[in-house]
Amino acid sequence: MTRTIIDAWIQHPTPRMLAEPMFDSLRRWTKAAGAIEDVPIERTLGVLDQAGIDRALICAWSSPRGALITNDEVAAFVAADPDRLIGVASVELHRPMEGVRELRRCVRELGFKAMRILPWLWEMPPDDRRYYPLYAECVELGIPFCLQVGHAGPLMPSEPGRPIPYLDRVACEFPELTILGGHIGYPWTMEMIALATKYPNVYIDTSAYKPSRYPPELVAYLRGHGRDKVLFGSNYPMLLPGDCLAQLDRLDLDEEMSERFLSRNARRVFRLD
Helix, strand or coil, rough: CCCCCCEECCCCCCHHHHHHHHHHHHHHHHCCCCCCCCCCHHHHHHHHHHHCCCEEEEEECCCCCCCCCCCCHHHHHHHHHCEEEEEEECCCCCHHHHHHHHHHHHHHHCCEEEEEEEEEHHHCCCCCCHHHHHHHHHHHCCCEEEEECCCCCCCCCCCCCCCCHHHHHHHHHHCCCCCEEEEECCCCCHHHHHHHCHHHCCEEEEECCHHHHHCHHHHHHHHCCCCCEEEEECCCCCCHHHHHHCCHHHHHHHHHHHCCCCCCCHHHHHHCC
């Protein structure tokens, strides 16, 4: 049986992103050469082809020091293969209304399907007041808010990624907001599972982890009452999606669980149907 696979988190790196010193820890872990070059989008599309990825959510990166990947660059990547790539916006946090207007442009004009902000990158947890206008706009636009949860792999403080109390407050105060926590929440995985269990609109994606490194409690959740709450993600180029999928058998999922994990849950969260 042919299966559909949606990768909930990838990015196509720009030279600005590759040059960032804060990613030295990731280069060390992944043994990447660290060369700074203008990578053609065809290389990323080839990686997705090799892995059998049908669709991928490809994201912009805003930061206090300027965009590492702009929304317009993401729109250009999507234009290279609009049947495969789906844009995810990122916006300025220090000027919330500018961020709201940019988010509207990304969704209404560029066709993006979500917003992603990395709390560690801004050193602001998600219950900071400057996020709140953006949450309201996500609700109005009908798109999910995506973020990183758990420790920061790059050389930045991890505290903004702790799910409780920060994300707990957001989910409580915005019951209409769909929230997707990427990177599973380690070492606070149980906190993230607790939020996904407590709130109907809170989900988890597995980006940045191969199945061999999923915490046992996440695997148990995925096999049990969390089968509708966990999405597959790779965090390419940190990890190759093909390497993540090659370890899928370790999860011992039946056909229905696998279909939910690899595509059905993502279709619902990102409203792709």
